[in-house]
Amino acid sequence: MAARHEEIADELRRAIDREEYTVGSRLPAETDLAAHYGVSRGTVRQAVAALTAEGLIGSRQGARRVVLASRRSQSFAELRSFAQWARAMGREATGQVIAQEYRPATAEDAVRLQLRAGTPVLHVLRVRGLDGEPVLLERTVYADWISPAVEPIEPDCPSVTQRLYDDTGLVFAYGEHVIDAVAAGAQDADLLSVRRTSPLLRVRRVTTTREGRPVEWSDDRYRSDAVSFSVHNSMDNNALARKTAE
Amino acid sequence: MAARHEEIADELRRAIDREEYTVGSRLPAETDLAAHYGVSRGTVRQAVAALTAEGLIGSRQGARRVVLASRRSQSFAELRSFAQWARAMGREATGQVIAQEYRPATAEDAVRLQLRAGTPVLHVLRVRGLDGEPVLLERTVYADWISPAVEPIEPDCPSVTQRLYDDTGLVFAYGEHVIDAVAAGAQDADLLSVRRTSPLLRVRRVTTTREGRPVEWSDDRYRSDAVSFSVHNSMDNNALARKTAE
DNA sequence: GTTGAGAACTTGTCTGAACAAGTTGGCCCC
DNA sequence: GGGGCCAACTTGTTCAGACAAGTTCTCAAC
Numbered sequence: 163m164a165a166r167h168e169e170i171a172d173e174l175r176r177a178i179d180r181e182e183y184t185v186g187s188r189l190p191a192e193t194d195l196a197a198h199y200g201v202s203r204g205t206v207r208q209a210v211a212a213l214t215a216e217g218l219i220g221s222r223q224g225a226r227r228v229v230l231a232s233r234r235s236q237s238f239a240e241l242r243s244f245a246q247w248a249r250a251m252g253r254e255a256t257g258q259v260i261a262q263e264y265r266p267a268t269a270e271d272a273v274r275l276q277l278r279a280g281t282p283v284l285h286v287l288r289v290r291g292l293d294g295e296p297v298l299l300e301r302t303v304y305a306d307w308i309s310p311a312v313e314p315i316e317p318d319c320p321s322v323t324q325r326l327y328d329d330t331g332l333v334f335a336y337g338e339h340v341i342d343a344v345a346a347g348a349q350d351a352d353l354l355s356v357r358r359t360s361p362l363l364r365v366r367r368v369t370t371t372r373e374g375r376p377v378e379w380s381d382d383r384y385r386s387d388a389v390s391f392s393v394h395n396s397m398d399n400n401a402l403a404r405k406t407a408e
Numbered sequence: 409m410a411a412r413h414e415e416i417a418d419e420l421r422r423a424i425d426r427e428e429y430t431v432g433s434r435l436p437a438e439t440d441l442a443a444h445y446g447v448s449r450g451t452v453r454q455a456v457a458a459l460t461a462e463g464l465i466g467s468r469q470g471a472r473r474v475v476l477a478s479r480r481s482q483s484f485a486e487l488r489s490f491a492q493w494a495r496a497m498g499r500e501a502t503g504q505v506i507a508q509e510y511r512p513a514t515a516e517d518a519v520r521l522q523l524r525a526g527t528p529v530l531h532v533l534r535v536r537g538l539d540g541e542p543v544l545l546e547r548t549v550y551a552d553w554i555s556p557a558v559e560p561i562e563p564d565c566p567s568v569t570q571r572l573y574d575d576t577g578l579v580f581a582y583g584e585h586v587i588d589a590v591a592a593g594a595q596d597a598d599l600l601s602v603r604r605t606s607p608l609l610r611v612r613r614v615t616t617t618r619e620g621r622p623v624e625w626s627d628d629r630y631r632s633d634a635v636s637f638s639v640h641n642s643m644d645n646n647a648l649a650r651k652t653a654e
Numbered sequence: 655g656t657t658g659a660g661a662a663c664t665t666g667t668c669t670g671a672a673c674a675a676g677t678t679g680g681c682c683c684c
Numbered sequence: 685g686g687g688g689c690c691a692a693c694t695t696g697t698t699c700a701g702a703c704a705a706g707t708t709c710t711c712a713a714c
Contacts, residue, residue, distance in 0.1 A: 220618065344589075
């Protein structure tokens with residue numbers, strides 16, 4: 163948090179949060195903000211661009227910016243880490259590894275993780291819960307180069323993301339999430355304490371490093387009575403896409 | 409498409425699409441691009457910022473930008489309009505209104521559409537299909553001020569979005585989508601030609617104008633064997649958030 | 655060969671200025 | 685009171701330059 167424009171974006175976010183600028187009200191003009199913070203207009207524009215991308219404020223040429231919402235979307239870190247998300251809500255995350263083994267990468271694994279087929283990759287089946295109640299079943303495949311760091315982690319570690327960062331400095335930078343619905347199978351039903359054929363929200367995701375190298379891919383199934391996902395988007399900024407089944 | 413930086417962003421997108429820059433390769437330096445297009449570095453930065461937000465290229469201070477993916481995400485217009493999306497895939501969109509009536513706004517409607525409870529709002533139940541096969545059931549509520557423009561539209565109009573734009577100049581600028589899974593009810597099953605209790609992907613969305621005024625909200629149910637959603641995000645740009653059921 | 659220091663390169667941040675394009679509010683006239 | 689026009693205001697776009705901070709490559713020393 164060195165950059166001045168990030169500091170200003172943060173101050174504006176907080177001001178909106180504590181309703182100094184209420185929803186529907188107009189933000190000061192760029193020149194006023196620039197004078198107030200003692201920076202140039204370009205720097206202010208970088209700050210407000212961030213808030214616009216988050217959907218906190220709307221903007222039209224010629225008119226003052228308008229505050230659209232107060233609660234801001236989660237950070238990528240919070241989305242990535244189940245434990246961090248739970249903590250932010252004041253809930254306790256639990257986790258338990260059910261099975262863990264090396265298998266040769268299938269063709270699908272190879273494509274998703276950019277490896278050669280047959281490379282041994284680490285499969286982990288993990289149940290995650292909030293305050294003890296199971297809500298998520300994770301079937302994760304880790305790339306060969308990170309597997310050695312994942313393998314020794316104890317089965318009930320609440321935050322794998324945190325552990326990998328502490329141990330290896332690994333940070334997740336990009337994610338691609340494909341979302342659909344499936345009926346719970348026998349194993350799903352058992353581990354999530356729901357009836358068979360209950361609808362589950364399935365999120366298949368690939369996470370990569372800053373350089374774009376895939377680290378892991380996962381088939382996550384959420385109890386749809388416990389968890390949902392929300393996406394905010396706009397004309398300028400659209401991360402959501404509809405897809406047909408292949 | 410007047411702005412130079414948008415033109416440049418588009419040219420770069422196309423160049424990546426036709427694999428002039430292949431995935432994994434490095435983009436020319438900002439100064440080179442600036443010289444090539446005859447603009448300043450600031451303008452180039454605006455262009456590449458757009459591609460970075462879309463997840464097409466990755467970027468680290470000090471190192472040249474890297475091409476991460478080739479297929480670009482859909483525009484907001486394509487997400488908003490079922491018909492436009494279908495056309496982009498070379499499929500034909502069909503639509504049929506099953507029921508349409510005015511009802512007084514419930515408390516929930518009032519909150520979502522920013523109206524007073526009791527205001528008459530237009531409810532529309534619509535089935536959408538691809539090449540004749542039903543894939544989506546839309547239960548939409550339109551705000552009172554747009555209802556008069558929606559009401560006279562013929563029941564089998566393939567693109568309501570297009571009609572509203574042509575007739576009233578209305579453009580949708582922001583969207584909030586909440587995604588979860590539900591079991592098909594009797595009506596859902598009937599209209600979508602699936603068995604009862606099949607898993608459906610539910611997308612509850614609110615769409616607003618450029619000024620942040622809500623236009624409509626909708627409960628969309630997709631056949632999960634036909635359609636899924638994908639979200640691309642990053643540390644800089646995260647539109648996706650996990651939520652607990654209230 | 656390996657290592658380490660350093661130079662060259664590249665992206666990130668910020669400034670100050672200018673003009674274009676769109677919105678808003680007030681004033682005058684009818 | 686209503687309508688229309690204009691001036692003031694505000695955001696969008698672009699430029700040229702400067703320095704900071706991180707990466708990559710080269711080359712000399714060991």
